[in-house]
Amino acid sequence: MKHLKSQALFERAQLSIPGGVNSPVRAFRGVGGTPPFIVRGQGSRIYDADGNEYIDYVGSWGPLLLGHRFPPVLEALNEALQRGTSFGAPTEEEIELAELIRELAPSIEMVRLVNSGTEATMSALRVARGFTGRDITLKFEGCYHGHVDSLLVKAGSGVMTLGLPDSPGVPRGFSDTTITAPFNDADRVASIFSQKGDSIAAVIVEPVCGNMGCVLPEPGFLEALRDITVRYGALLILDEVMTGFRLALGGAQGIFGIKPDLTTFGKVIGGGLPIAAYGGRKDIMTYVAPSGPIYQAGTLSGNPLAVAGGLAMLKYLKDHPEVFDKLDGFTARLAEVTPPGLVCNRIGSMLTWFFTGEPVRDFDSAQRSNRQRFGRFFHFMLDHGVYLPPSQFESLFVSAAHTEDDLNRTIKVAQEAFQFA
Numbered sequence: 001m002k003h004l005k006s007q008a009l010f011e012r013a014q015l016s017i018p019g020g021v022n023s024p025v026r027a028f029r030g031v032g033g034t035p036p037f038i039v040r041g042q043g044s045r046i047y048d049a050d051g052n053e054y055i056d057y058v059g060s061w062g063p064l065l066l067g068h069r070f071p072p073v074l075e076a077l078n079e080a081l082q083r084g085t086s087f088g089a090p091t092e093e094e095i096e097l098a099e100l101i102r103e104l105a106p107s108i109e110m111v112r113l114v115n116s117g118t119e120a121t122m123s124a125l126r127v128a129r130g131f132t133g134r135d136i137t138l139k140f141e142g143c144y145h146g147h148v149d150s151l152l153v154k155a156g157s158g159v160m161t162l163g164l165p166d167s168p169g170v171p172r173g174f175s176d177t178t179i180t181a182p183f184n185d186a187d188r189v190a191s192i193f194s195q196k197g198d199s200i201a202a203v204i205v206e207p208v209c210g211n212m213g214c215v216l217p218e219p220g221f222l223e224a225l226r227d228i229t230v231r232y233g234a235l236l237i238l239d240e241v242m243t244g245f246r247l248a249l250g251g252a253q254g255i256f257g258i259k260p261d262l263t264t265f266g267k268v269i270g271g272g273l274p275i276a277a278y279g280g281r282k283d284i285m286t287y288v289a290p291s292g293p294i295y296q297a298g299t300l301s302g303n304p305l306a307v308a309g310g311l312a313m314l315k316y317l318k319d320h321p322e323v324f325d326k327l328d329g330f331t332a333r334l335a336e337v338t339p340p341g342l343v344c345n346r347i348g349s350m351l352t353w354f355f356t357g358e359p360v361r362d363f364d365s366a367q368r369s370n371r372q373r374f375g376r377f378f379h380f381m382l383d384h385g386v387y388l389p390p391s392q393f394e395s396l397f398v399s400a401a402h403t404e405d406d407l408n409r410t411i412k413v414a415q416e417a418f419q420f421a
């Protein structure tokens with residue numbers, strides 16, 4: 001494959017944009033090489049500046065559950081565009097989207113729309129602290145909740161990919177308010193609560209991790225978090241920015257039967273437009289300004305175009321729940337390609353191939369994967385037209401736009417790529 005145009009664009013981009021990208025993980029630092037500059041997408045495919053075509057398993061890092069340029073989303077956007085792009089005033093469509101989120105995710109009694117997953121988790125934490133009057137947050141190593149100052153502590157995703165211990169610029173006072181524990185370690189959580197439980201405002205967790213690669217909760221882990229937060233009067237925040245409306249209509253909380261106090265959403269609910277949300281118990285959410293004293297705001301929150309995209313996505317998923325079974329079956333067949341000696345974690349349309357022989361159940365075991373082998377695997381796949389997330393510590397995403405042909409080609413290339421890597 002030729003990449004001359006992308007190489008020239010990447011060099012030019014680095015003169016004006018840090019690392020040449022507007023989000024670090026896009027720079028291919030985790031796998032080396034030059035990121036293709038994408039010019040368009042259609043269904044399951046993306047096309048780069050050199051005319052190369054790829055089967056896309058990144059899907060904009062999760063939003064494109066229904067593929068690129070999904071017609072109902074495009075139609076909704078075009079219709080909204082005829083009426084304007086932004087008003088900074090309430091609209092009926094924001095009510096519709098809030099009502100639909102409440103209908104599909106029963107733990108949500110009230111919801112506030114924001115513009116990114118980071119904004120959603122940052123706001124949810126502030127609400128948890130304000131509601132409980134406590135300052136401490138418990139998060140899990142390898143979980144990533146956006147670039148919120150206090151959560152950039154042993155975070156996953158790009159932080160893990162770049163091997164950054166944490167991020168400079170986060171004042172000690174912020175990181176001191178965050179305690180971390182290994183994912184799937186309920187005993188450690190219990191020990192932390194026995195010492196500090198009365199000062200913990202919230203536990204925030206990805207119910208299924210996607211940001212250290214795909215790592216599932218072991219039986220009883222999420223239930224243990226629910227029990228202990230109730231016992232100590234702390235809030236349980238499920239960060240479903242990635243899993244929400246991707247793993248199931250009701251998200252991971254529906255699959256695992258966990259009722260959190262607050263939930264954050266993003267990605268899928270915007271259908272590729274910048275939108276996210278946080279919400280949950282009404283008695284908590286009424287503390288949010290202007291109904292309560294906890295301040296949170298946003299110029300473009302509830303933006304009409306983003307809301308139109310989100311409504312089209314969620315309405316389609318509500319009317320076509322069979323999509324989730326298709327995604328699960330498709331991804332299961334991908335998992336069957338995993339060669340002996342390697343690990344594949346997957347659930348629904350999320351999957352990660354780990355280049356390790358041991359089970360991957362937390363940050364430490366994920367870290368022991370062979371990044372060099374993953375890099376070789378990644379580039380073999382890319383050179384053969386299969387575009388995976390450029391990091392061992394991310395999850396790939398299957399979309400409803402992927403076809404039998406996509407699957408068969410991906411399986412064929414992956415079998416060769418595993419041999420090569």
Ligand code: KE4
Binds near residue numbers: 144158
């Ligand atoms: P954003 O601020 O990037 O919209 O969302 C942050 C976020 C919060 N919570 C979870 C569980 C997330 O996965 C994310 C963002 N996910 C990464 C991919 N692992 C976004 C990709 C990127 O940083 O460019």
